[in-house]
Amino acid sequence: MSGRHGIEVVELVREFPKGPRAVDGIDLHVAPGEIYGFLGPNGAGKSTTVLVLTTLLPLTSGSARVAGYDVATQGRYVRAEIGAALQEAALDPLLSAREHMRLQTTLHGLSRSDRKVRGEELLERVGLVEAADRRVGGYSGGMKRRLDLALALVHRPSILFLDEPTTGLDPQSRTALWDEVARLTREDGVTVFLTTQYLEEADALADRVGIIDRGRIVAEGTPQALKDEIGRPSVEIVPAQDGDHEALAAVLSRFGESVPALSQSVAVRLRGGESELAEVVRALDGAGISVSQLRLHAPTLDDVFLEKTGRSLEGAGSEHGGDESAG
Amino acid sequence: MSSSTDRGGSFVSVAHGVAWRNLHNHFSHPMYYIPSLVFPLLFFTAFTGALGALTDLPGFEFEAGYEGFQYVFVLIQSAAFGGVFTGFAIARDFETGFARRLLLAAPNRQGIIAGYALAALGRWVFTALVVTGVAFAAGMTMPGGVGVAGLYALALLVNGAGILFASGVAMRMRTVQAGPLMQTPVFLALFLAPVYVPLAVLDGWIETVARFNPFTAFLEAGRGFLVGRPTTVGLAFGLAVALLVLFGWWAHRGLRSAESAG
Amino acid sequence: MREFVRQVAVLGRRSIMRTLRQPASIVPSLLFPLILLAVNTGGLRGATNLEGFPTDSFLDFALGFAFLQGAVFATVNSGTDLARDIQTGFMNRLALTPVRGVALIFGQLAGVAVLALLQAVVFLGAGLAAGASVRAGVSGALVILILSFLVSVAFAGAGALLAVRTGSGEAIQGLFPLVFATLFLSSMNMPRNLIDADWFRVIATINPVSYLIEGIRSLILEGWNVEALALGFGVVFVILVVGIGGAVLALRSRLARV
Incomplete structure (x- = not known):
């Protein structure tokens, strides 16, 4: 099923009680094997969209299908098909990378022999073999992000959600993560839904970009097509x-x-x-x-943002004042 | 002349600024002021409610009742713990980096300690008022009349000693994980004193320990003030001043340690 | 079922490792109850001279309270750990796996359970070494261990419930004085029939903590008192069901997984 499906979203709305309409009727179509960049300032609704698509937050109205399954009614099947590295690498500082792997592989129901092989393979892939027995509390930001990514891949998901995966990383770690994401799509055919507030990230990595502002998608297309539109x-x-x-x-x-x-x-x-x-x-x-x-x-994607919203991407988040952490 | 005036001025303004900020933080976060209120009130309620029968023991004579007996304990306890909570605030400031900002910005660094001390004093006065109100509501009497001022003076000195002790620890460790190091010795010293019954009624190992515990002198003198029969006054004030000097030196060295750590 | 057991085992392993790797949370939970036991035993020794006091050893009388105080640490530890998982997003990571909510809570309590067992053995051992005796004998001591273990796990379940509801470690720490107050407003320091103040006797009588202490205390002071034990075990089962059941339900609604 997942091989033929990516992400289909129609008129998706997520409203917080007494809060803003964080996602305000968005439509999305992400093809299998595509890297889709979801670009917008802080508080635009990027993380809320990811939480809804990963079944961690119920939607208010509209519909969303991920890997062919309805996020509102078939969460279990959706979760089996997706991997996610959410904002802030969610790791236990008291555990080592290898212990994280063991926990994650077991919870995903891998067989005993598979657990060890898969864990080592992923640690190798993200370059953490040497540090695998050290507690994560002492890792650098880049190492944490790489481990976060490896943990999201444990069960060979067909769709990967990355919520601002490089925020706070130095340029070298950022480039290393970009290479890994590109490789995942190229070699394993993984569909990637990536949120970012960095123009160069969307530009360098994404096959297509959706620009979100105040819960609405204001532009969508390949980075080049969007820039050509400004022309x-x-x-x-x-x-x-x-x-x-x-x-x-x-x-x-x-x-x-x-x-x-x-x-x-x-x-x-x-x-x-x-x-x-x-x-x-x-x-x-x-x-x-x-x-x-x-x-x-x-022309840059910032010009596109400026053209569509009348504001520059940089600093637009503070104007809006939305709550990205809540969504 | 002018430079010494400047130094004095900057000391006052630094102390004022630090004190204002701490008091503001304290009273705007229930998480901070509730524990400093809850513990003395809890001890007062639990001890007077459950242990009133202890006054029937032979040798237990106290004209202000068991409420008065425990009031002195919780007043001294809240004064000492007021200092400990200030230590927590200092440690928290070091963890968040705010203390470094203070060290950089303050022209007079002794003023920083004075500011924290003023704030602690303000916080304790608030706690003491509430505790006193509750004790009166519970039926406490003050046969000692105005002589009870001695109790408050003593508690004030204990508060100061507590602040200097805890801030010395906080400035050396510079982490909130040092909390138990500030809390445990004060807690132990308090409870190894005649908390539930007078010294004369204690026996066994705790009686021996209590004899050498400065808090015993504070409690005995405080209870004496409350009923108008001053006892061990000189010893209690002498010990309080000695602790102030000792912990003043301890806090001063702590400040130097924080400064040299950058 | 096998999958469920495997999930609980791996989450429990993590919880135990976390506990063992934080000596700062183990040491006070062992040390403070013993310190309070020592100072109260010394300070309140005179109470045994009151007419009607059930024993001439205040250590025997006070020992039961140490187990309860240990359980308060269990509440705070388990609550803080779970709240931290929610705050850091680690819970979301777990929620994206096929793990069941019940397994998450059970696994989370494993670390506390190990600590609770350690506490119970240490407190009983220290009490016996200091001269306490258990009237109900060796089997009574075993029941003390079981009851105090269950009390810690039940309290930890309540801590987990609060953590899931608030999602804030600071809120859990802030509740510490409140939980502590519940302990003090019980028959911890005086048998209920010797409490002078009527209002306090009423509070101690409606406070379930009194029955937990009295259950343990009965084995030490009296031997086999069926009524006290039934009340102790009854109260602990209610807290277990409310705490753990509530935590599982609250987790289900917090995760909002569909």
């Missing part, structure tokens, strides 16, 4: 003299709509694309404005 690059210019700031803004406004930029610079999205750059330089020259710096930005 146009922006130009950001720092004047040589501070006094020219307003004059610079006036000149640039002729070439496109203004976009947020650092305080000393002015930026606009070029209506005519990159080819208009020469024209911009000539216009500035004509107006007698000398330029200190000029940068051309290709």
